[in-house]
Amino acid sequence: MAPPGGISRWMDLGGPVRYLDFGGPPDGPLIVCVHGLGGSAVNWMSIAPLLTGTCRVLAPDLAGHGLTQSHGRGTDVASNRALLHRFIRAVASGPVILMGNSMGGMISLLEASAAPASVAGLVLLDPALPVVAARPDPAVTAMFALYLTPGLRRAVLARRRRAPAELVASILRLCCADSSRVPAEVTARHVEVAVQRAGFPGIEGDFAAALRSVLRTAGYPHGRAYRQRIGSVTCPVLLIHGSQDRLVPLAAARAAALGGPARGRPDAGTRRGVTRVTAVRPGSHDDQVRGNLYIRSAR
16 A cells, blocks of 8 residues: 555656656556646645545656656656656556646646547646636736746746745745645645755756746637647546636636537536536635645535
């Protein structure tokens, strides 16, 4: 039985790739968890144990994230989509369920579109989606501008390399409606990863390349092509979105569901495309904070 935080394993996919094996029944459905921009496999350490009673759960660190150094591999969305596909081929003999958050949700959608035989279903937790008309969060806008300005980016990230606990705390404040609800052991694991990453070369450039790619894929005019790719997805999709998400507005999730082949109908659970948006309000009676994600059982 794997410990709650998973067993760290490695494989060679054009270079070393670290992943966490959270265990689960060998003959059960395989869930592959795909983290978001700047995240890592440890993002899933509180959610995964809730699933391993019936499913096997694996979570890779994408290139340029977590403990998977880029080593010349691209860290953009397309490159990491290709890396995810190779990972699926290496760990599974058939289709898997992809569970993706933020950029990981975007990559999971693109994988389901490009390789439908590899994906049995999607669980999308606040995925990065095509841009819609909505007022941007000032703190998010400022952060993106900073990371895309080379001189400022290097100065800020160099300082944060020296203060990994501060880096983790700032990310949790940005991603969580209430970061005080994140368990201490989850925060500690994220700090451990940040300490290890502080010694890696080129992490600033890797992050900037990934960020530019996410913005390019979701924004104008490329968001139209991304929307078409979403519309081509044929597997069942559960879309869960936090009502107070500062990075991707809830309106983007609603637009994606309404624009999908199933048109978001509540009776379309077995049809193709995005079938439901479950909007989760932090602090509601049936939500559970797990790491930096709010999850509610879909009814």
